[in-house]
Every structure is written in structure tokens, then in C-alpha cells.
Amino acid sequence: MNCECTGTPICLEAWVNVCNVGTLIGLEATQTGTWTMRLEFNGAWTYFGVEVEEGEEIAILTSLLNENYVHQLRVYNVTGGLVGCYKLKTYYSASASGAPVPPVAAGSWDWHTETFTVSGTDTITSNYFSGEISPEIWINNNNTDWEGEGIIHNPDDSELVFPYTLDGTYKISFQYRNLSV
DSSP: OOOOOOSOOEEEEEEEOTTOSEEEEEEEOSSSEEEEEEEEETTEEEEEEEEEOTTSEEEEEGGGOOTTOEEEEEEEOTTSOEEEEEEEEEEEOSSTTSSOOOOOOTTSEEEEEEEEEEEEEEEEEOGGGGSOEEEEEEETTEEEETTTTTOEEEGGGTEEEEEEEEEEEEEEEEEEEOOOO
16 A cells, blocks of 8 residues: 655545534545545544445545544545545534535445444344445444454344454444435
8 A cells, every 4th residue: 555645735624513423525436445544633543444436425434533623634545546645624513404414325335323232242233234334343433344353244134243242332333335215
């Protein structure tokens, strides 16, 4: 993966609505698949992937963004090629309806967050697990390659099955393919 940024970064602006799980960043996907990104906040970098469809505006997890901040953002396409280096200026919306909502067209990717309180089980069930989900999920704000961690996605039963017993409260954010409007 080429991560060299040369020249002046391109400026992007994003209106952040804390009521939306995903935030549009003003960048259109030129390929369908998993794009990876490196996002800086206060000197610390987060590396993550998002699912995109060619021609759609990219949306990232809102909780990664800080209010009224200029993040450094490096974006890589599905083959790992550097798409560009950006300065992403975020503006927090003063109201729940003041920022654009990511599209929810049939067949596109959308963001969802759900909190589960469980005890003594290895399974979490949600209607949002009934279709395709992104390779990365965020469990209590930590990005996780669910397959690499041994988590099984069973869309027929709308569940995630963990390789260990769950006990507590888990906030899970992920992208899912919106199969219907």
C-alpha cells in the first residue's frame, strides 16, 4: 500500500449529525468494494475499511469524527492504491435534521449501530444481520475484522456467533447492504 502524500492535500467538508451513524464525506467512490482509510484525530491515526458502491458518495462512521476539527485523511481504493490525501473539515450540525443523511437506496451500503445487553451467550441477533455486512464491525468503538476474530455471520438466522461467551453490554456499529427501501 502506497501511503506517501505529496503536495497540497485536497480539502473536503462534512456536516456531522450525531443522530446519524454514518457521515457523508463529499468523496465519490470510483470502484465497488472495500476502500481503506487512515484518519487522524489529535495526532492519533485510525485505520479502517468501508464498503462502497461505484458512483455513490462515501460515508464513514460518525463516531470517528470530532466536532469542528480538521482531520487528515488518506483514502485507498479496493486494490490498495492511494486515491488521495485530504484535509477533512467537520462541522457539527446544531439540529438532528441539519446534516445530510447517507443514502439508503436498495442495494447500497448503510450504517447501523445497535446496543446489546447479553449474559452467558455467544450469539447476538438483529434484523440487520439478515443480509450482507461489512468485513469490519466496530465493537465498543474498536474496529474488528469479524471473520479474522472467528465470529460467524449467520444471515439465515440474523445473528453473529462469537467464539467466546458474551457477558455485558456491547455497542456494535457496522455497514449492511440495504436490500430493500
